[in-house]
Amino acid sequence: MPCGHLVLRAVHVALLLHELQAKPTTGFANVNVEIVGPQNERQESVVKAFLHAWNAYKASCWGEDQLRPISQTCNQEFGGLGVQIIDALDSLWLLGLHEDYYEAERWVLWNFSSDLDVSVSVFETVIRVLGGLLSAYGLSGQEQLLVHATQLGQRLLRAWREGPVPHELVNLKNGQTSFKEPELGSSLAEVGTIQSEFTLLSALTGDASFHVRGTQVMDLLGPILVEHGGLLPIMLKPQPPMHWTNERVTLGGRGDSFYEYLLKQWLISNRTEEKYKNWYQVSVNGIRRAFVGQSRPSNFTFVREVRTWESISQLVQSDRWLWDPDNLTTEESPGLAFFFQFHDAQIASNLSELGQEASSSSGSADAATGLSGQGSASEPSHGSPAWAYILMPSLSANTACVLMELLLSHRWAEASKMMTIVLPPPYHQLSANSQHRIDAMIGGQLQDLCWSREEFKMDHLSCFFPGVLALGVLTGAAAQPAEELRLAQDLTESCARMWLDSPRGLAPESVLWNRAPQRSRDFRATPKDTHCSLRPEAVESLWYLYLATGDRKYQDWGWAIFQAIEAFARLDSGGYSSIEDVTAETELLHRDEMQTFLLSETFKYLFLLFGDRQPLDLNKTVLNTEGHPLPVLGAWQQRIRGQMADAVSSCKRVGTRGCI
Numbered sequence: 001m002p003c004g005h006l007v008l009r010a011v012h013v014a015l016l017l018h019e020l021q022a023k024p025t026t027g028f029a030n031v032n033v034e035i036v037g038p039q040n041e042r043q044e045s046v047v048k049a050f051l052h053a054w055n056a057y058k059a060s061c062w063g064e065d066q067l068r069p070i071s072q073t074c075n076q077e078f079g080g081l082g083v084q085i086i087d088a089l090d091s092l093w094l095l096g097l098h099e100d101y102y103e104a105e106r107w108v109l110w111n112f113s114s115d116l117d118v119s120v121s122v123f124e125t126v127i128r129v130l131g132g133l134l135s136a137y138g139l140s141g142q143e144q145l146l147v148h149a150t151q152l153g154q155r156l157l158r159a160w161r162e163g164p165v166p167h168e169l170v171n172l173k174n175g176q177t178s179f180k181e182p183e184l185g186s187s188l189a190e191v192g193t194i195q196s197e198f199t200l201l202s203a204l205t206g207d208a209s210f211h212v213r214g215t216q217v218m219d220l221l222g223p224i225l226v227e228h229g230g231l232l233p234i235m236l237k238p239q240p241p242m243h244w245t246n247e248r249v250t251l252g253g254r255g256d257s258f259y260e261y262l263l264k265q266w267l268i269s270n271r272t273e274e275k276y277k278n279w280y281q282v283s284v285n286g287i288r289r290a291f292v293g294q295s296r297p298s299n300f301t302f303v304r305e306v307r308t309w310e311s312i313s314q315l316v317q318s319d320r321w322l323w324d325p326d327n328l329t330t331e332e333s334p335g336l337a338f339f340f341q342f343h344d345a346q347i348a349s350n351l352s353e354l355g356q357e358a359s360s361s362s363g364s365a366d367a368a369t370g371l372s373g374q375g376s377a378s379e380p381s382h383g384s385p386a387w388a389y390i391l392m393p394s395l396s397a398n399t400a401c402v403l404m405e406l407l408l409s410h411r412w413a414e415a416s417k418m419m420t421i422v423l424p425p426p427y428h429q430l431s432a433n434s435q436h437r438i439d440a441m442i443g444g445q446l447q448d449l450c451w452s453r454e455e456f457k458m459d460h461l462s463c464f465f466p467g468v469l470a471l472g473v474l475t476g477a478a479a480q481p482a483e484e485l486r487l488a489q490d491l492t493e494s495c496a497r498m499w500l501d502s503p504r505g506l507a508p509e510s511v512l513w514n515r516a517p518q519r520s521r522d523f524r525a526t527p528k529d530t531h532c533s534l535r536p537e538a539v540e541s542l543w544y545l546y547l548a549t550g551d552r553k554y555q556d557w558g559w560a561i562f563q564a565i566e567a568f569a570r571l572d573s574g575g576y577s578s579i580e581d582v583t584a585e586t587e588l589l590h591r592d593e594m595q596t597f598l599l600s601e602t603f604k605y606l607f608l609l610f611g612d613r614q615p616l617d618l619n620k621t622v623l624n625t626e627g628h629p630l631p632v633l634g635a636w637q638q639r640i641r642g643q644m645a646d647a648v649s650s651c652k653r654v655g656t657r658g659c660i
């Protein structure tokens, strides 16, 4: 029922808490209450899992930000706002856990305060706390939630200190702003993922300032986005004149939800703010041209990232394809020299003086190529060490991979034809033992060269993108619906593969997709990125793809992912933990953390995915980037629409500084 607008003006007055024993009601969020709660066995399993996590948090960390499930201790990762409670509110509601919902809501009504002397991330606080409060308000109609949201929003507004772009961190009490990395500034995702929440807050309160701040950021970035073919670098200094500080372009960390919110800002305006739809289409076009490739050998579709913006931005706009993954120039390395110290029993005993000479000249061989490996056989010394060089011509990545495979499979005769081996005279033979050592050493060096080419990193975070593509198709935003749905299906399959084809069925934080014909695996976990935080993006996309296609394979993939989480991340003592290294051959190690998005997103999307009928209608609801359903702006927005537009344009007249 659209009743929220009746009290808009009242929210500036602190409301008395007179409805604590409220019965389940619905606010204006258009949830189909008949479909709330589990409808089948898979959904019941998700509810049980959710409660296993929720009850552990409740028992040990009630009111704190996050549970550390192994030690059953807590952290205040987000400044102590009780983030886990607020992040879980609408999930509790949708999963049919109404008693738990009201218990959590009571905590918010009595104990939540944003008047804290802590520095918080504007972005995290908007998506988790503001989004959580607004979605819960939409579901329950409890007005005090909106009061809290408004007060929090007002404190966050102080992050706009100078110009249209917010600073990254703001102290909720005194308004001081700061940055985690001052030389880098704020990220694209941080400054471009507040607009849906702020616009809704303005619509609900009649106070246009939230909407104005969000819109100013977009009015600055939108034209740059269009000019550069739909892709923007990830880090910027907000101080005017705004400038980029890191030119990496990615749909993964620090870029991701900027692109997501281009579509969602159009959707929350009930598909009326056409500029956002245009910007969304420009971005999708740029991503399709510059980022999409197919892996080898199985032709899975992936999105890559690039290190420099300039390298792509001009080409994306031109008519030719910038990135034709079937015509990669095989960039050549400048050549390689390796020098070895031997303690080869067969030859070393003959080599006392020569060893010295070889040792001193090896330095220049190295310096000449600028690239080298250094080996030292570790056999116990039998006499003085000998030295040898192995020189290779410049190698393409493909050749490096071929040579690597020859060496690692000890096919020395073939491998030695591809390199020049210089041994101090009069010795021309290497013992089998030394050959094996060289195989391992150079093979390992070439592995880096081989793997650093024709491999393309993709964060699990990027897996939000196919879901957004499908949502764009479902809602009429897609410029080329058939092609975009096809791409969404292919990318979603790849994201599912990141889970299903990993040894334990758990996806690493990022993977490297292979393009080289020599390698037999389509992807591997990025070394140093092998942990799994039980992130939601893949199952989020599974849900959108299921809605867009009705294909039950998406439910089955989601079920397999859920089984892996149950098998490896569930702790008997309570809660779920992140996994340290999903590629480990021995027993998996747990990380002492349970991210709040497990409850706001991963389990929610799994629950929604397994439902045959959906409680949320995507014509009336937009899920924010933290999985919080926000109502599409309806009648009340139309009333204050003119007011908000006036505020934005008067700000433009005064100049950006005048608006702060």
Ligand SMILES: *[C@@H]1O[C@H](CO)[C@@H](O)[C@H](O)[C@H]1NC(C)=O
Binding pocket: 106, 107, 110, 111
């Ligand atoms: C609020 O916090 C106090 C302790 O500070 C606690 O005793 C009380 O139970 C909390 N209220 C709710 C509703 O959780």
Ligand SMILES: *[C@@H]1O[C@H](CO)[C@@H](O)[C@H](O)[C@H]1NC(C)=O
Binding pocket: 297, 298, 299
């Ligand atoms: C992958 O695509 C290439 C060319 O695009 C084709 O030659 C090859 O057969 C495909 N492989 C599979 C497994 O579909």
Ligand SMILES: *[C@@H]1O[C@H](CO)[C@@H](O)[C@H](O)[C@H]1NC(C)=O
Binding pocket: 327
């Ligand atoms: C690959 O690129 C080169 C240079 O850009 C071009 O001459 C060649 O025709 C391309 N080959 C294919 C198969 O597209």
Ligand SMILES: *[C@@H]1O[C@H](CO)[C@@H](O)[C@H](O)[C@H]1NC(C)=O
Binding pocket: 346, 347, 350, 427
């Ligand atoms: C070492 O020198 C002896 C003779 O001085 C020779 O017979 C032997 O073959 C040499 N060893 C190797 C590995 O060349």
Ligand SMILES: *[C@@H]1O[C@H](CO)[C@@H](O)[C@H](O)[C@H]1NC(C)=O
Binding pocket: 617, 618, 619
């Ligand atoms: C949403 O609206 C579109 C038309 O804009 C309609 O085709 C579709 O069925 C609607 N979806 C739902 C769930 O009502």
Ligand SMILES: *[C@@H]1O[C@H](CO)[C@@H](O)[C@H](O)[C@H]1NC(C)=O
Binding pocket: 270, 620, 632, 633, 634, 635
């Ligand atoms: C959004 O617009 C459509 C079509 O103009 C209209 O039917 C619908 O009621 C609007 N949604 C809301 C929530 O007002």
